[in-house]
Amino acid sequence: MFRRDLLAKVSLLEQEEISYLKDRAEDGKDFCYIPVPEARFIVLWPKDADTMPQGELLEKIRVTASRILDKMRDEKIFKTTVVDHSWQSAEGVSAFMEGLYLGAYRFDTFKKEKKEKFSFNLESDTLDAKALGRIEDVCKEVNRSKYLIDLPFSALNAKQLGEWAEKDAEDLGIKVEVWPYAKIEKAGMGGLLGVNQGSVDKATFTEMRYKPAKAVNKKPIVLVGKGIVFDAGGMNIKTGSYMDDMKTDMAGAALAMGIIRAAARLRLPLYIVALLPATDNRLNGNALVCGDVITMYDGTTVEITNTDAEGRLLLADAVAYATAEYSPMLTVSMATLTGAASRALGSQGIAAMQQGADQYVDALLQSGERVHERLCFFPMWKEYDKELDSDVADIKNCGNGPAGMITAAKFVQYFAKETPFLHLDVAGVEFLHKKDAYRGPGATAFGIRMVLDFLQKLC
Numbered sequence: 001m002f003r004r005d006l007l008a009k010v011s012l013l014e015q016e017e018i019s020y021l022k023d024r025a026e027d028g029k030d031f032c033y034i035p036v037p038e039a040r041f042i043v044l045w046p047k048d049a050d051t052m053p054q055g056e057l058l059e060k061i062r063v064t065a066s067r068i069l070d071k072m073r074d075e076k077i078f079k080t081t082v083v084d085h086s087w088q089s090a091e092g093v094s095a096f097m098e099g100l101y102l103g104a105y106r107f108d109t110f111k112k113e114k115k116e117k118f119s120f121n122l123e124s125d126t127l128d129a130k131a132l133g134r135i136e137d138v139c140k141e142v143n144r145s146k147y148l149i150d151l152p153f154s155a156l157n158a159k160q161l162g163e164w165a166e167k168d169a170e171d172l173g174i175k176v177e178v179w180p181y182a183k184i185e186k187a188g189m190g191g192l193l194g195v196n197q198g199s200v201d202k203a204t205f206t207e208m209r210y211k212p213a214k215a216v217n218k219k220p221i222v223l224v225g226k227g228i229v230f231d232a233g234g235m236n237i238k239t240g241s242y243m244d245d246m247k248t249d250m251a252g253a254a255l256a257m258g259i260i261r262a263a264a265r266l267r268l269p270l271y272i273v274a275l276l277p278a279t280d281n282r283l284n285g286n287a288l289v290c291g292d293v294i295t296m297y298d299g300t301t302v303e304i305t306n307t308d309a310e311g312r313l314l315l316a317d318a319v320a321y322a323t324a325e326y327s328p329m330l331t332v333s334m335a336t337l338t339g340a341a342s343r344a345l346g347s348q349g350i351a352a353m354q355q356g357a358d359q360y361v362d363a364l365l366q367s368g369e370r371v372h373e374r375l376c377f378f379p380m381w382k383e384y385d386k387e388l389d390s391d392v393a394d395i396k397n398c399g400n401g402p403a404g405m406i407t408a409a410k411f412v413q414y415f416a417k418e419t420p421f422l423h424l425d426v427a428g429v430e431f432l433h434k435k436d437a438y439r440g441p442g443a444t445a446f447g448i449r450m451v452l453d454f455l456q457k458l459c
Contacts, residue, residue, distance in 0.1 A: 031064040033071075041068050043096075055369035058095040062372070065099025066438035069118070078116045084124035093127040094135055098449075101139035103438035107150040137265040138452060142445045145258035149251050149430060149443035153230035158204040158278035161227055161250060165206045165257055165276060172264040173212065179205040187321070189277070190294040191302070191313030196279040198234055198287030198307075203279035205318070208257065210264045215271040216459060219329040222322040223451075225256030226311040226335035227278030234281050234307030235289050248443065249311065251430040252335035253278060258448045259455075266452075269459055275322060277314040281307070293393045297321055298415060303393040311335050312411045313397060320415040330357060332422045333412050334447065340404030342428035347436070349374040350424050350447060353409040357420040363457050364422075364450070373450035375424070378403075384410050 021034060021042060034042045043064060049057060072080065082100070084093050097120070104118040122132055148156060148164060156164075162178035169176045181202045184192060189205065196203035204227075211220070228249035232238060238246070253276040260274040288294070292304045294313075298320040302313070315333050322331055341351035349368075352375040354361060361377060368374040387399035387407045395414060399407030409423040426447055432440030439446070 031060050033064060033068050035071070041071070043068070053369075054091075055372060058091060058370065059372040061092055061095040062099035062102070063437040065096045066103035069100055069103045069438075072118075076116075079119045081121040081123060084122065084126060090124075090126045090131060093122075093124050094131065097122060097127075097132065097135050098139060099438045101136065102142060105143045105146055107147065107442050109147075109151070109155075134266055138262050138449060141258045141262040141265065142448050144261075145254040145445040145448060146443040148254040148257070149248050149445065151247070153247050153280065156247070156250070157201050157229055157280065158227065159201065161229060161253060161276065161278045162204045162206045165208055169208065169261070172261060173210060174260060174264050175209045175211075177207045179207070187297060188295065188299075189297045189317040189321070191296050191317040192277045192279060194288050194292070194294040194304070195228075195234070195281050195310045195313055198282045198284050199280050200282075200284070201280065203277070206274075206276040206278065208260050208274040208276070210260050210270075210272045212267065212269055212271070214269050216269050217271050217329050220271040220273045220326050221455070221458075222326055222328040222331045223256040223259055223272065223274040224252075224315055224318045224322065224331065224333045225254070225274065225276050226250065226252035226315055226333075226337065227276045228281055228311050228314065229278060230280040230282070231308070231310070232280075232282045234310060235283050235287050236306050236308040237283060238308065245431055248431045249281075249336050250278065251426060251443070251445075252311075252315075252333070252337075254443075255334045255426070255445060255447050255451075258445060259451050262448065262452055263455060266456075268455055270455055272455075273322070273326060273328075275318040277318045279314070281310045283307075296415070298324065300395060300415070301393040303390040303396040305396050306398040309398040309408070311337050312408050315412045316415040319412055319421075323415065323417055323419050328419055330360065330420045330422060331416050332424065332451070333409075334424045334426060336427040336430055337425045338405045338408050338427055340408075341425035344378075344405065345376055345428050347428050347432060349376050350426050350429060350450075351375075351405045352377045352425070353380050353406060353413075353423045355380050355413045355416070355421045356418065357422050360420070360422065360454070364454050367453035367457065368450045371449040371453050373429075373446050373448075375450070378406055378409075380406065380410060380413065388414075 106115050108115045166176045192203050231246040231249040256274040260272050288307050297317045388395050390396040405425045413421045429446040435441045
């Protein structure tokens, strides 16, 4: 990696090579990579790199890395050493390595012909081995979460999701409890149990706790991830092709799991809890129907007006449990929750909402820009409350149509009471049918790096 404006000073290149690079460098307004002999690629930084907004610059670096990776695939080059002579910040080199690690992921578990795995080394004047290890740790957990999201329902039911949460967690310093079904019943988690009525498989509730000895927060940050391992819609069955990608409806749980595991790998001095309520949403003779009234963990009664608005029922039970058991400093719910979020932002960002968490908004937005996992905050005005009014219960599970991502968040927030609450609706960003630089095709685990960046700021 070289800066165009400093090429003449590079002692590692012959003058002929420098002239060749200058001729191939186009107009110098953007990053470019130039293939040279011996299966090498030279990356040239733009002249105006120092004046670019940081988030834009880092994303351009990641995208450039992913383009080189595509070329390497074409030429069947699977081992490479990145030599950094950019004289830029360590963040730039970090972003380049992120682009490689994240772009290298491919899901081929069920293919006869397996794709060859990439191997990367780094020689850098700006990034040491310890810093590179931290990048690898984060990308490892992002790619692990992608893998879980990509797995079909036949390989990842609610029980298996709990087993994935348990894998090597103890080695990371995370305590995991997968509740037996009887404990869920005894706790009275009517939302989770209600959705599970239509399934032949038992629901699970997984509790992950990471509490380092010198945690800076006495009250935990609680991550609640929606674990609908397959969503057929229940009695409000999905039609047409809307069911095709519903193996991904547990993405929120995969994100929460990935975040707490990455935080533990990085040894962040934060007390973090991840709660993963899980079931599939299918239909049989015992399935919930519209008009049913269920009783939630905290005693709230809920009228069911749409059985395809099921994820919020799981989240609500888990949030109510977190509120009562942990009194969190911040509760974060994560879910592929609404089509409204996807329609509003497409695949470009997370629909975010918050109540009582104003002090975290700027930091979250900055983290989103820095790692290019951006958020757009929507309001949680009290006028939306009436959308959930019920004539027969304390609250109903679905609004009347407009502002669907907001009313869904309102429903979940109801159970957080006065706890600072952040909701991330990731419906539009978690699965791509077409490759987008280092993301996709398939699962993206979009949001893990953003939340981790935010958590590191809290430290």
